[in-house]
Amino acid sequence: MRLRFGLQARSLAAMAMMLGVVLLVLVVLMGRQQQMRDETETIGREGVRSLIDTYLRDHARSLAVQLAENLANPMYYRDLDAIGTVLRDNSRDDLVKWIRVYDLEGRLVHDGSVEIAGFGQPMTDPLAAEAVASPGVSVQAAPGLLTGTAPVMVGSERVGGVRVALDLDFADSYAQRNFAELRERMDALSGRHLRWLALPMALLGLVCFVVAWYVQRTLVKPIRSLADAARRIEAGDYSVERVDSRRTDEVGDLIRAFGRMSESVARHDREVRRMAYTDALTGLTNRLAFRESLDHRLMLLRGSGRQLALLFADIDDFKRVNDTLGHEAGDEALLQFANRIREAVDRYGGDDALLARFGGDEFVILIQEGDVRAAATRLAEVLVAELRRPLDIQDRQVFLGTSIGITLFPEDASSASALMKNGDIAMYQAKVAGKNGFRFYSRAMDHAVERRVHMEQELRGAWERGELSVVYQPVCRTSDGRVVGAEALLRWQHPMLGMIAPSVFIDVAEQSGLIEGIGPRVLRAACTEAMRWTHMGEGNERLFVSVNVSPRQLRKGDLPDIVAECLRETGLPASCLHLELTETAVISDELQAAAMLARLHSTGVKVWLDDFGTGFSGLSHLRRVPVDGVKIDRSFVADLQRDPDDLALTTAIIAMAHSLGITVVAEGVEKEAQYNLLAERGCDLVQGYWLSHPVSATEFAHLLARRGR
Known part of the structure; x- marks a missing residue:
C-alpha cells in the first residue's frame, strides 16, 4: 500500500523540521x-589547588x-x-597534624x-634525613602531608631544628567543600x-500549533473536501452539493470553479447516460440499459x-425491406414496429x-x-396480430410479421445470460416453425441447438474425410x-448418422459460412466430371452441368473469379x-446481382x-436481372393435376419466360x-x-452410354 504524503502532512513535517533545527541548536x-x-570547573579546580598548594607551602614555611x-x-x-607549651x-x-623538634644529630627532642x-x-x-640535612628553611611533600623545616638558631649558632606537618587531607576536604558550593x-x-530557553521554545511550539491549525482550516480542509467530492464524482456519484465560498483568495476561486465544473460534469453525465441507455432511433431502452435492469430485477x-x-421478438424478413426499399425505409419500419410494440406493452404488459x-x-x-x-401468452398473441398488419412505407404497403421466443424465470433459467x-x-x-408466431422455451430446444452445433462441427472437414460427395x-x-x-447435388454420408438430408x-x-469453402469444391468436382461426358450426349450433343x-x-463477390478459375x-x-441461383438471393441486391x-x-x-415463383418479387424482375433460364419450383409441379391455379400459374410462367427468350426448366417431375x-x-427441360434419381458420376456415365446405343 502506498503511503500518502498530503499537504497537511507536509506542513507538519516542515514545522517539525523547523522545531528539530531549533532543538538541535539548543542542544548544541x-x-x-x-x-x-566543565572547562571552567576544571580550571577553577586547578587554580584553587595551585593557590592552596602555594598557601600551604608558604604557611608551612612561615609556621x-x-x-x-x-x-x-x-x-x-x-x-x-x-x-611543649x-x-x-x-x-x-x-591544618597542623604534628610538630617535632630535634637536635643537631636529628634525635627527637619534643613532639608536643x-x-x-x-x-x-x-x-x-x-623525610627526616632530608630535613635534618637541610641547612635552611625547606618544604617537603609526602603522601597526605606537607612538612616545613627550619633550623633553630641562637645568634649564629644552630642548636637544632623544628618540623611542622600540615594535613593535606584536611586541606582537600576544605577545597572539596568550596568546589561543591561553586x-x-x-x-x-x-x-x-x-528556564529562559524553555520560554521561547514554548512560544515556538504554540506558534507551530497555531500555524498547523490555520493551515488545516484554511487550506487542507477545503482541498480535502474537494478531493472527496472529486472521488465521488469519479465513482459516478454526481450528487455533490455545490459550495458557494465567500473567500476571496485563490482557494475560494478554486472551490467556486470546482462547483461549476461538478455541475457541468453532472449535466454531461445525464446526457451521456441518456444517450448510452436509450436507442437513438426508437427512443426505447437500449441493450445496455436493458441488461442492467434485468440483472437488478x-x-x-x-x-x-x-x-x-x-x-424476445425478431421482425421476420426485415432485411427484405432494407434490400428493396433502402435503409431509410427500414428505419421507418422499425419506428412503426416500435410504436406498435410499445402500445401493446402499455396495454397488456x-x-x-x-x-x-x-x-x-x-x-x-x-x-x-x-x-x-x-x-x-396474451401479449405475444397481440403482438403477432398487430405486427402482421401491413406497414405504410413510402406509399407502399409492406407485410412483415414477427417471431417471438418466450422464456421464464426461474423455471427456465436463473441468470440473465441464460434467459437471453x-x-x-x-x-x-x-x-x-413458419415465422409470424411465438414459442415458449423448452429443454428440447437446447437439444436441437446442440444438435445443430454438433452438426456444424461434424460438417467441418467432412469434405476432407470423404463424407461429402456429388451426385x-x-x-x-x-x-x-x-x-x-x-444438376450437381451435394450429399453427406455421415459415418454414424448415415445419410443426412x-x-x-x-x-x-x-448460416455458419462453411458453404464458402464447400461451394467452390463442388463446382470444381462438377466441372471435372462434366468434362468427361460433355460429348456423351445423344448425337454427340454437348451436355451441360448445373451447379x-x-x-x-x-x-x-468473387464468384466470377472462382468460376473462371474452375473452367481454366x-x-x-x-x-x-x-x-443456379435462388430468386431471393438474386433480388436481395439487384444491382450487385446484375x-x-x-x-x-x-x-x-x-x-x-x-x-x-416462390419469391415475393413477381415476374417483373426477369426484365432487370439477366438470366438464361428459370426453374419452376417443385411445389407448383406437384399439384399440376389437382390445382387449376398451379397449372395456370405454371403456364403463365412458361409463356412469360419464352416471351423474354428465357429457357424454362421444371423440377420435381415424379409422374408421367x-x-x-x-x-x-x-416447358423446355424437366x-x-x-x-431418374440423382446418381453418382459413374452411374450417370453408364446411363448416358446406355441411352447412346
Whole structure:
C-alpha cells in the first residue's frame, strides 16, 4: 500500500523540521555551555589547588620559621616544658597534624605530647634525613602531608631544628567543600538559563500549533473536501452539493470553479447516460440499459417465489425491406414496429413491464406482474396480430410479421445470460416453425441447438474425410426426351448418422459460412466430371452441368473469379456450365446481382433462377436481372393435376419466360402425367424422380452410354 504524503502532512513535517533545527541548536548550545562549565570547573579546580598548594607551602614555611624563632631560647636552655607549651599552642590549628623538634644529630627532642615517647630517638619518617640535612628553611611533600623545616638558631649558632606537618587531607576536604558550593551556584545559574530557553521554545511550539491549525482550516480542509467530492464524482456519484465560498483568495476561486465544473460534469453525465441507455432511433431502452435492469430485477426476485417472463421478438424478413426499399425505409419500419410494440406493452404488459430494442430488428420485453406465463401468452398473441398488419412505407404497403421466443424465470433459467440465450433459442424455433408466431422455451430446444452445433462441427472437414460427395440428376428435353445435362447435388454420408438430408446440412453450412469453402469444391468436382461426358450426349450433343450457388457465395463477390478459375483448370467450355441461383438471393441486391451476372455472361456461363415463383418479387424482375433460364419450383409441379391455379400459374410462367427468350426448366417431375402437362405447355427441360434419381458420376456415365446405343 502506498503511503500518502498530503499537504497537511507536509506542513507538519516542515514545522517539525523547523522545531528539530531549533532543538538541535539548543542542544548544541547547551552542550557547549556544559563543556564551558566543565572547562571552567576544571580550571577553577586547578587554580584553587595551585593557590592552596602555594598557601600551604608558604604557611608551612612561615609556621616553621615562626616556631624556630619561638623555640630558640627554650632549645638553648633545653626547657622541655616551654618547648611543649609552644608546640601545643601551635598544634591547635586544624591544618597542623604534628610538630617535632630535634637536635643537631636529628634525635627527637619534643613532639608536643606530655610523654614524649620518642625522646632522644632518631626520627624515622622518610623525610627526616632530608630535613635534618637541610641547612635552611625547606618544604617537603609526602603522601597526605606537607612538612616545613627550619633550623633553630641562637645568634649564629644552630642548636637544632623544628618540623611542622600540615594535613593535606584536611586541606582537600576544605577545597572539596568550596568546589561543591561553586558547583551548586553554577547549577543554579544553568537552571535559570534553561528556564529562559524553555520560554521561547514554548512560544515556538504554540506558534507551530497555531500555524498547523490555520493551515488545516484554511487550506487542507477545503482541498480535502474537494478531493472527496472529486472521488465521488469519479465513482459516478454526481450528487455533490455545490459550495458557494465567500473567500476571496485563490482557494475560494478554486472551490467556486470546482462547483461549476461538478455541475457541468453532472449535466454531461445525464446526457451521456441518456444517450448510452436509450436507442437513438426508437427512443426505447437500449441493450445496455436493458441488461442492467434485468440483472437488478433478477437479484430482487431471487428467493421471493415470484416469476418473470422475457419475450424476445425478431421482425421476420426485415432485411427484405432494407434490400428493396433502402435503409431509410427500414428505419421507418422499425419506428412503426416500435410504436406498435410499445402500445401493446402499455396495454397488456403491466406497470412494471420493460421494453427495449436489443439491436437491429430485435426487441425484448420483461413482464413480472401476476401470472407471467398467461400475461406473456396474451401479449405475444397481440403482438403477432398487430405486427402482421401491413406497414405504410413510402406509399407502399409492406407485410412483415414477427417471431417471438418466450422464456421464464426461474423455471427456465436463473441468470440473465441464460434467459437471453433461451429467449433467442425459442425465437429461432418460432422462425423454424413458419415465422409470424411465438414459442415458449423448452429443454428440447437446447437439444436441437446442440444438435445443430454438433452438426456444424461434424460438417467441418467432412469434405476432407470423404463424407461429402456429388451426385447428378439428369435433365431431359421435353421435345424429344433426350438427356441434355445434369444438376450437381451435394450429399453427406455421415459415418454414424448415415445419410443426412441436404435440406438440413445445407442450411447449417449456409448460416455458419462453411458453404464458402464447400461451394467452390463442388463446382470444381462438377466441372471435372462434366468434362468427361460433355460429348456423351445423344448425337454427340454437348451436355451441360448445373451447379447451385448459395446466396452467401453470391454476396461475397468473387464468384466470377472462382468460376473462371474452375473452367481454366478443368478445360470445361463455359457454355456447358449452368449456375443456379435462388430468386431471393438474386433480388436481395439487384444491382450487385446484375453486375455479377453480366460478368458471368461475358465468360459464356449460363445462369438459371432456381425455385422460381416462390419469391415475393413477381415476374417483373426477369426484365432487370439477366438470366438464361428459370426453374419452376417443385411445389407448383406437384399439384399440376389437382390445382387449376398451379397449372395456370405454371403456364403463365412458361409463356412469360419464352416471351423474354428465357429457357424454362421444371423440377420435381415424379409422374408421367406431370411430364405430359409440362410438355404440352412448352416447358423446355424437366428433371425429377420419374426420369431418374440423382446418381453418382459413374452411374450417370453408364446411363448416358446406355441411352447412346
